[in-house]
Amino acid sequence: MTVHEWLSDLRTSALVGTARRDAPPPPPVPGLRPRVQHAGREERLLELAALGDVLVRAGRRPAHQDAPLPTAPEETVPAAGDRASQLLTLLLLQPPMGKALRDELVVEWLTRAAQHPVHVPSPLLVPLLDLAAARPEVARALFPAAGERGRWLTGLNPAWAGLASATGSPPRDEELAAAWTTLPIREATEELGRLRAHDPAAARDLLSQTWDSLAARERRAHLGVLRVGLGPADEPLLELGLDDSAKSVRDEAASLLDLVPSSARATRMAARLRPLITRHGTLRRSLRVEVPDEPDPMAIRDGLAPPPRSGEPDRLGWLRTIVRGAPLTVWTELADGPPERAVAQLRDEPGVLQLIRQVVLLRRDATWAAALLEVEHDDALVTLLPPAEREQRILTAIETGTATEKLARLHAAVSGLPRPWGDVFAHRVLALLAGNDGGKAVHQLAPLLPSALPPGVLPAARAAIERLEPGDRRRDVLARVVQYHSFRHTLTEAFR
């Protein structure tokens, strides 16, 4: 009888209880001379349990294993210096600012480290990878700064899986091509999207090569991926999409081609649009737009709805499709002047101007946006302008009204504005905030301010802190701005 057999015998007695089953005699261990006590069954079992406990614990022997263990590859760049490491420690373990700003600074740290190039010191990898697993924007900046060690770790811990591919290093094309067609539709779309962001041509080629073997649902979902980095080179595949058997694929192809004004389809749409535009007025300075007649088969292929079997056709719908697909140059060409002139000549066609506005927003055309804004202020169009012009327009828009109204309008306008703001704009906003009614808006603007106010306004911010009463919330908000900048400054110095 081995000790293990004896133990299992003892366990059986213990489980059912000594009332029903007596404990076995002591185990046959050489050299072990248990003192037999003249006690009852219970006492004997308890004594043997004590013996068994010590035997098990004292008898533990380590197992042996010689299967190879993974080892991290050598780092290819040096580790970050002491000062930089200290700053990252602070950001990860004791961030002196809110989470959004912390993430932003961690991303900045990683970006600077990658440029330098240095890698994250290994004791900080666990908190960094944990953060990256929760924050996609940190995940995107993770490599190469997290180094070979970081990449190696993401492969070992399931909680960090996917972090290595979240950044600009998708699997090699051949690997993806081999595995891609076997993926479920959603993952396949995601993978293709990653590849597209990194290498648009490779993603297009992969889709073209597999196009014929894909189901309609897949063709539709994957085609949408081309929206990122869309260009003339995608045209042949999109033309193929126009001939697709599935309506959803044809519609997607058409809406993508709407975004490529240099395409052959856009030229065909231009040819359909030109005859609809006529000159009117005594000075012939007004443009009118007619609705089109029934489309021919080629136009239906380009996305115009086929005429209904009965009832009135949606002629306005055809016009919409044509305007959306045609290049904006049709309008300047017929107005014989810049976009401003075309807009002015279309003043009697408000519906058409609305359509043009949609096209301008879709194609993000800054010149046309400026032209349309001459007629009427429009927050959405303002976002297409270069930052300096946007700021100028916002300042103009908030020139009138009470301070409270100005601040409310300001808050609505600045959320999408690229940060940091220009000096002039930032000074104006700071003046409003530090002014009489500024306290009301500071709450909404506070999260933006640290990264929005450029270093140039820091002296003014410091002066404002001095002026404000102690206990005023704006002091804290502005102090945080100053602190954020001094941290960023330290960060820049640390990577010098």
Add this chain to the structure above:
Amino acid sequence: MAPVKRWTEEQVVAAAPDASSLTAARRLANPGPWADLGANDVLVWGRCQGSGKTPYQVSVDVLAPAYRCSCPSRKFPCKHALALLMLWSRGPDVVPEGEAADHAKEWAAQRAERTAQQQSRTLERAARPIDPEAQARRLAERVALMDDGLADFRLWLTDVVRAGLAAARNQPYSWWDTTAARLVDAQLPGLADQVRTMGSTVHSRSDWADHLLAGLGRWWLVTCAWRARETLDPDTEADLRVALGWSQPSAAVRERESIAGPWRVLGAHRTDDGRLQQQRTWLRGTAGPAEAEMLQVLDFAAYGEALATPQLPGTVVDADLARYPGRSPRRATFVSDVHPVAENPKLPSGTTITSAVAAAAAALAGSPWRDRHPAVLADVRVDADGWAVRDADGAVLGLVDDAPVWHALAVTGGAPADVFGEIEDGRFRPLTVALGGQVLAL
């Protein structure tokens, strides 16, 4: 006295009573609300603008450590004191060295006075003749109480095995709790804790039958040892007292012969079960007979209170230690101020897993109730798949569930390294790793 190094952020974080204080402190840890910040070798001070009109006056004695703040918070230390320490830890650019502010000086003076009063009272008490009869009577009363409690416990144990373990597992938690409460009444809190824990682990462990059987055996052994306590040597008796939860009065320990440092800090571990926080710090002497022995310093704090400042592994600290009676690894307590004096970027030489496990087994012969043994393992690699460490011979030692495996892999990259830790119930808890001329806490 060596100049005080500013605390690291980890030390500040460790001083926080709870997570919410820490979060609140982080919000305050920017220069905005602060004025008159300063520090000298002992004190850090500043004024923090809170919601009220008058700023709070905050002072911290970083040596003791002791905290004072004029805010009404009952957290200790409060968010203001923590925020002040965070700022201080960022360096003299943020909190400059200087002449102490008046409120800080005043507080330091008050504390010095109070300490002096306490000392004189202690001296008075020491001067008063102890009544040996009363002392002996109190001891006899306690022993009688424990005697009864343990006799009662023996009966309970025999009842359990008569009815069988399967029946015990079917008992509600209150059944275990009642037994534990009786043990507490009999001044046997150590046993009571074990019984309570068993009441939940019988439902959580798949090997519950073996675990319960071993527990019953160990408790039985405790009661037998108690009955034979007249025959035990002092060290075994001391270990028995630990198992029962009969603490050694710390005043008596402090009176024992103290040993001068310096001491190498090998590693530390913190636990928090929601009611009690515990901190174990493993130390080893740097020369003479103290070099052969590992000691553990235990600190406790109730929920919401701050634990003593942790000592950093890889440093050498100067302090006097008094050891508790008992077998190795013995418990010890600091009887003087603790000053970091040097860095020691190496661990003591390590052993193979096989000999570390054998040493832990051998220690059982002397102290069957003790189940935690410190060890330095030489050249071990971490295996995340097997949740284990493996040495150069291929010997494998499993890791405890909460082992910092990813951190260990991050710093070692899977390469062999010397690791200090605790072998606990047959599994290893890595605490410190020595690598490339650095000692890192895990």
